[in-house]
Amino acid sequence: xxxxxxxxxxxxxxxxxxxxxxxxxxxxxxxxxxxxxxxxxxxxxxxxxxxxxxxxxxxxxxxxxxxxxxxxxxxxxxxxxxxxxxxxxxxxxxxxxxxxxxxxxxxxxxxxxxxxxxxxxxxxxxxxxxxxxxxxxxxxxxxxxxxxxxxxxxxxxxxxxxxxxxxxxxxxxxxxxxxxxxxxxxxxxxxxxxxxxxxxxxxxxxxxxxxxxxxxxxxxxxxxxxxxxxxxxxxxxxxxxxxxxxxxxxxxxxxxxxxxxxxxxxxxxxxxxxxxxxxxxxxxxxxxxxxxxxxxxxxxxxxxxxxxxxxxxxxxxxxxxxxxxxxxxxxxxxxxxxxxxxxxxxxxxxxxxxxxxxxxxxxxxxxxxxxxxxxxxxxxxxxxxxxxxxxxxxxxxxxxxxxx
Numbered sequence: 001x002x003x004x005x006x007x008x009x010x011x012x013x014x015x016x017x018x019x020x021x022x023x024x025x026x027x028x029x030x031x032x033x034x035x036x037x038x039x040x041x042x043x044x045x046x047x048x049x050x051x052x053x054x055x056x057x058x059x060x061x062x063x064x065x066x067x068x069x070x071x072x073x074x075x076x077x078x079x080x081x082x083x084x085x086x087x088x089x090x091x092x093x094x095x096x097x098x099x100x101x102x103x104x105x106x107x108x109x110x111x112x113x114x115x116x117x118x119x120x121x122x123x124x125x126x127x128x129x130x131x132x133x134x135x136x137x138x139x140x141x142x143x144x145x146x147x148x149x150x151x152x153x154x155x156x157x158x159x160x161x162x163x164x165x166x167x168x169x170x171x172x173x174x175x176x177x178x179x180x181x182x183x184x185x186x187x188x189x190x191x192x193x194x195x196x197x198x199x200x201x202x203x204x205x206x207x208x209x210x211x212x213x214x215x216x217x218x219x220x221x222x223x224x225x226x227x228x229x230x231x232x233x234x235x236x237x238x239x240x241x242x243x244x245x246x247x248x249x250x251x252x253x254x255x256x257x258x259x260x261x262x263x264x265x266x267x268x269x270x271x272x273x274x275x276x277x278x279x280x281x282x283x284x285x286x287x288x289x290x291x292x293x294x295x296x297x298x299x300x301x302x303x304x305x306x307x308x309x310x311x312x313x314x315x316x317x318x319x320x321x322x323x324x325x326x327x328x329x330x331x332x333x334x335x336x337x338x339x340x341x342x343x344x345x346x347x348x349x350x351x352x353x354x355x356x357x358x359x360x361x362x363x364x365x366x367x368x369x370x371x372x373x374x375x376x377x378x379x380x381x382x383x384x385x386x387x388x389x390x391x392x393x394x395x396x397x398x399x400x401x402x403x404x
Contacts, residue, residue, distance in 0.1 A: 003029070003142075004114070005029050005031045005114060005115045005142060005144070006031055006032065006113075006114055007031055007032040007033075007034060007111060007112060007113040007114060007115070008025060008029065008031055008032070008033055008034070008113055008114075008115040008116065008117050008144055009034045009035075009036055009104050009107050009108045009111065009113045009115070009116045009117070010022060010025065010033055010034065010035050010036065010116075010117045010118075011036055011038075011100055011104055011116075011117070011118045011119065011130070012035035012036060012037050012049060012053065013037060013049060013119070014037065014046070014048055014049025014050075014052050014053070016158065016159075016162060016167070016169060017119045017158065018119045019052060019056075019162070019167050019168075020152070020158055020161055020162055020165075020167060021117065021119050021146050022035065022053070022056055022058070023056060023165050023167065024146055024150060024152075024161075025117060025144065025146070026056070026057075028149075028150075029144070031115075032059075032060075033058055034058070034060040034061075034062065034107060034108075034111050034113055035049075035053040035058050035060075035061050035062065036062040036064070036100075036103065036104055036107050037049045037050070037061075037062065037063045037064070038064055038066050038099070038100050038103060039063065039064065039065045039066060039067060040066050040067060040070045040096055040099065040100075040184040040185060041067045041070065041071075041183075041184050041185025041186075041243065041246075041247070042183040042184055042185075043183060043208075044183070046063050047063075049063065050063050052168075060111055062107055064103060066099060066103065067185055067243040068241055068242055068243045069099065070096065070099055070184065070185060070186075070243070071185060071186075071242035071243045071245075071246050072242040072243075073099070074095050074096070074098065074099050074321075075095060075185075075186055075242070075246065075282075076231045076232075076242060077330055077333075077334070078091060078095050078312075078316060079231075079282075079285055079286060079289055080230045080231070080289070080333050080334060080337050080340075081305070081308070081309055081312045081313075081329070081330075081333045082286065082289060082290055082293075082305070082306075082309055083309055083312050083313040083316060084286075084309070084313055085265065085313045085314065085316070085317045086263075086265055086266065088261060088263055089261065089263055089265060089277065089317075090186070090187065090261075090277070090279045090282045090283070090286060091313065091316050091317060092182075092184065092186040092187025092188075092189060092277060092279055092282065093125075093126070093182045093184075093187070093189050094125070094129060094316050094317045094319075095186065095316060095321075096182075096184045096186070097126060097129035097130055097133065097319065097321075098129070098133045098319075098321035098322060100130070100133075101129070101130050101131075101132075101133025101134055101137070102133060102137060104116050104134070105133075105134060105137045105138045105141065108138065108141065109138070114141075114142055115141065115142040115143065115144055116134055116141055116142075116143060116144070117143070117144040117145070117146065118130045118131075118143075118145065119146070119147070120145065120147065121147045122145070122147045122148045123267075123269065123271070124267065124269065124273075125267050125268050125269065125317070125318070125319070127145055127147070127148075128268055128269065128318065128319045129318075129319030129321075130319075131143050131145070131319075132319040132320060132322070132323075133319065133321065133322055136322035136323070137322065179191065179192050179193050179195065179206060180192040183208075185243060185246050185247065185250070186246065186279060186281070186282050187259075187277050187278060187279040187282060188208055188209050188277070188278045189275050189276070189277050190202065190206055190275065190276045190277075191273070191274070191275050191276075195274055195275070195276060196274065197274075198264050198274045201262075202262065202276045206276070207260070207278060208278070209250065209254045209259075209278040209280060210253070210254045210257050210258065210259060210260055210278050210280050211254065211255065211256075211257050212257055213256075213257035213260075213350045213351030213352075214257075214350075215257070216255065216256045216257035216349075216350045216351065217255065217256065220347045220348060220349035221252065221255075221256060221347070221348045221349075222345060222346070222347055222348075222356065223235065223236060223249075223252055223284065223345070223346050223347075223348060224236050224237065224343050224344070224345045224346075225249075225284070225285065225288040225343065225344050225346070226342070226343045227288070227289065227292045227340055227341055227342060227343070227344070228341055229337050229338060229340060229341065230289070230334070230336075230337025230338075230340040231337075232245055232249075232285055232288070232289070233245070235248045235249065235252075246281045246282070246285070247281070248281070249280065249281030249282075249284045249285055250280050250281035251281075252280070252281070252284065252348060253280025253281050253283060253284050253348065253353075254278075254280045255348075256280075256348040256349060256350065256351070257350055257351040258280045258283050258284065258348060258351055258352070258353055259277075259278055259279040259280035259281070259282065259283035259284075260276070260277070260278055260351070261276065261277040261278075261279065262274075262276050263275055263276070263277065268317065268318040268319070283353060284346065284348070284353055287346065287353050287355065288344040288346060288355075289340075291344045291355050291358045292340055292341075292342050292343075292344050292358055292360060293305075293340055294358065295342070295358055295359075295360055295363040295364060295365045296339050296340045296341065296342065296360050296362050296363060296364060297336060297339075297340065297364075298364065301336050304332075305333060305336060308329055308332065308333070311329065312326065312329045312330075312333070315329070339360075339362040340360075340362075341360055341361060341362050342358065342359050342360025342361065342362065342363065343358065343359055343360075344357070344358045345357045345358070
């Protein structure tokens with residue numbers, strides 16, 4: 001027993017890093033380890049993680065299906081905000097971390113553990129996201145972050161440690177260590193290897209969820225997304241649960257090469273980082289939601305949401321999901337979504353999502369008002385006074401400048 005830690009809950013994927021961490025916790029802390037593997041739609045068989053944990057002598061193993069909770073309580077609220085980090089990133093990794101942190105803390109309480117551990121590096125954002133979540137939910141929890149404690153600070157040293165302790169090392173199709181990858185139902189992210197040079201393009205065989213736009217079907221496909229209170233509830237007239245709906249949009253988007261993003265972003269810890277993302281279903285959903293809002297939200301409500309969005313996105317990116325300011329923003333955003341109901345029709349074609357139409361029972365679009373034909377709703381003479389009143393300060397300033 002080291003540092004008073006008797007039992008630790010490890011966020012465990014079964015991959016190289018967390019398998020090494022599991023063994024390292026046993027060797028260095030001499031404590032009981034509880035493994036927690038979250039199924040959030042990464043698309044991989046999770047039983048190997050269970051078997052690997054059993055092989056390493058773990059008695060308490062949690063493998064939890066969190067897909068519906070992930071989309072319903074985290075992805076959908078974020079998409080109501082139309083959140084984009086630095087104008088481009090749909091926050092696929094960021095939004096998964098608070099759910100994993102929450103469940104880890106719940107398991108720690110259930111099992112009487114006095115510590116939690118994660119596999120995030122000391123250079124990245126995830127250490128911040130996990131730990132802000134831990135402390136928000138259980139302020140007295142001890143956090144063990146091996147990457148900030150051990151001397152295994154390179155991929156080479158990790159592989160040497162794994163070989164020493166007979167821990168299986170994954171390989172890509174070329175027999176090399178794979179890209180650093182994070183996957184869930186919203187996206188897949190890739191980092192490392194050739195991607196560390198932002199001047200080099202990603203390898204085509206790296207992608208798992210989308211075909212290249214060049215190889216996508218030559219025939220466009222139409223898709224209709226239905227919304228209720230700001231959340232998508234049906235695709236092509238078929239009502240689906242949140243997780244199944246996002247999976248369906250992933251299937252459609254991936255088929256047509258939609259949702260690839262090559263991005264150099266500013267990490268919260270201060271450095272720039274290059275990552276490549278695949279978010280096919282999320283890209284479709286984001287555009288559809290913006291379009292249904294275009295006919296159901298009042299101008300000032302919409303503009304206020306757009307002003308709040310970057311702050312909301314920064315909070316999610318930086319790990320402040322459980323903060324009071326994010327909850328305040330969420331309450332305002334959710335209040336705007338009560339009338340965001342209706343359907344959006346989109347065309348998917350070779351990496352593009354093209355809006356073809358939108359309709360809503362709560363539409364604020366009034367044909368009688370906007371028509372270029374004669375109408376009895378809008379008196380165009382009223383515009384003269386409107387313009388003069390709004391021009392008053394500009395005219396006063398112009399006159400004043402003449403005296404300079």
